[in-house]
Amino acid sequence: MFKQMKLVAGQVYRTKIKTPTFWLTVLTPLLLPIIGLIIGFVIAKTSDHSPARLAVVDNTALVQTLKTGKVLDAKISEVADVKTAKQKILDEKLDGYLVKEDGKYTLVAGTDSTTKFNETTVKTALSQIELAEKASHLKLTTEELVSLQTPANLTMKTLGKKGESSGGEAKNAANNAISVLISVVIFMLLMIYSNMLAQEIANEKSNRIMETLLAATSTKVQYFGKILGVGLLVLTHIVFYVVLGVVAAIVLKGNQMVESAKSMVGGVDMSFLLYAVLMLIVGLAAYLFLTAITASLVNDQSQVQQAIAPISYLSLVGYMAGIFGAEVPNNIVLKVLSYLPFVSPTFMPSRLALEISTSTEAYIALAIQLIALVLVAKFGERIYAKNVLSYSDEKIFKQLIRNLKK
Template sequence: MSNFWIMLGHAYLSKLKAKSFIVTTILLAAGIAIMANIGLIIDSFQGEDRTDQVAIIDETGQLFPVLEDEMNMLNENIDLVLTTASRVELETEVEAGTYAGLLILSFGSDQLPTAVYISPSLSGNVITSTLQAALGHIQSTIAASQLDLSMEELALLNAPVMFTQESLDEGARSAEELNQARGIVYILLFFIYFSVIMYANMIATEVATEKSSRVMEILISSVSPVKQMFAKIIGIGFVGLTQLTVLLLVGYLSIMRNQEALVGGFFDVFGFGDLSAAIIIYAIVFFLLGYFLYATLAALLGSLVSRIEDVQQMILPMTFLVMIGFFIAMFGLGMPESTFVTVTSYIPFFTPMVMFLRVGMLNIPPVEPILGIVVLLVSIVILAIFGARIYRGGVLMYGKSNSFKDIKKAIELTKK
């Protein structure tokens, strides 16, 4: 048994000290910190006092003062400059960067505002969206005046409909709660997906590398193949758990530090408010179970090849299974209560991501995730028993071998 722990420790420490692991962890942690602080970073480059000047040609002689008042309320960092210069001169100044853009105001045949905005590019930005919002409000006011509507009547016409949702399920989450949970579930699903692929590939590649270098022949003489397999799986699993802990800690601290800034736009749909301990625990549990399921399969497949070049082709079906589970989970972000998502959450190769999605997005009875965990545990045990038999014979097979027909050959070698 001591040989097993020696190999487990070696598998863990060697990967933990590897430059690739350190660099990857630092880059991922830095990426999480940057995304959580993106607003502050943008502001630091732009500067708080930075203003964009927009030249205005007001052919109506009436709209500029009203537009200026509207813009002051919407965005104080956009400065409107009324000018009598010609359009050609102003276009030259826009190209030179003196002005961010040129806005030409006029009245249409219906006496409602029309505007032409000229800028270096046609890509949308804050300036164009703010100008459109301000002019839209001005147009509504003028139209209301033409129709002899009071401001109260105009406000009534523009008021959003009072629409609320109620569920017959007493434990169902509200729309706000779903939005709050969706963000963290979305991020953790990505992490589970990429981690399972990365670490499972790592195991398959390491087994193939040992076989190609004939190190396997030396190891077999001192440690049984089954002990080797599980030492690699558990050791690299600890590596993944270490990385997950570091990234979750960085993500948690970054999100909590910038909770107030993570609002509007993307964050209205993918909120980060419901970062509960239960979700983190479930993420770790399903990450580990998913890892052990796919890692066992990867070790099995890796033992069948003798060249590193053949690893990717051999584990391609496993990669497809992970991708399918991930795509089902992405679909489930919009419809977590659908029957399709519920059924697929009990299919072992999809359970780690799909069941975690349901746990994070819905108030499901505890028996359902427990049943999913049991399904995964049973599948892991069955695959481990079957995989150990194939691994024991597969590591003794050399030569070009990238066909699933070699599974039968590996089992026959195990019996000898």
């Protein structure tokens, strides 16, 4: 039987992977970041990287301080009055001018200038100058000034039911980003491959191909073989993305977007990453079995979307609960949902990432989801065998309820 199952899985895998539609499906989610990288690269290459032209109005001391300290990436000059500065901006000879009156600074930037001033950067630079002037008036030494500017040495740790751990907000943020990514990946892959599996089954039923296939094999072989074949396609999809990510990290080394992604991955707790991957695998497998169950009830291609819609909504429950539940993490309803099969794959990782749930609780949820996977697989086998050659005109939901009762 296993040999026949391998043949069915191989046939599904080879048929789909050779089609342009499959690779278009795989590559489509990458179009947006690729387009963003291309646009960013073009803008970076075609932009004018010359420093901004900034004039200081009637303040020689400030001009000398800005030039000497090099606290601003700008070409500093001095003008006699505001009128002259405004005219130079209109003539596009300046990008902006700086005025100091009564201890207050005003920066006026030209709207037509291609070089823009960052308010935070300018404010930080002027604050450094003000601090140095005050230190001079107070007759502070350079060492004393540096000591005053040295930030406090703080180490963040967290204490929960599973003990004390280091990393603080940085680790939690990285873990949370991965949990969100897992939820998005589950939903995206579910949309793609549940539809693919349902289309495969519906096509064989509507064309009466299934009757021929079952003459040579059993419903059990077809049921598990198709899910195994689609599972291999999911694995190919994920491996392709991982390989592409590694290649991008090597080729685009130094790119801001790539470096941000690497720093995020580097901050992830490896034990959490292992748990998230396990939950991803078990959750996706369970959803595929659910899809096979509902797809066996359809008669033609027009009913496919009707069959997989409830599964899509179910996958969204955990994701939405994770978003809105961050404000009330100890809510009893949310605690129950985090253990609920088919909801926990997209919900429990976010609770573990924020250390609302312990590792023990997370693995209990994983075990419950694994048990649900086995039960749904065995239960689905019976429903699939009963309905794969049935061509009822009843609505899919009514057929499912009738099957559950029996």
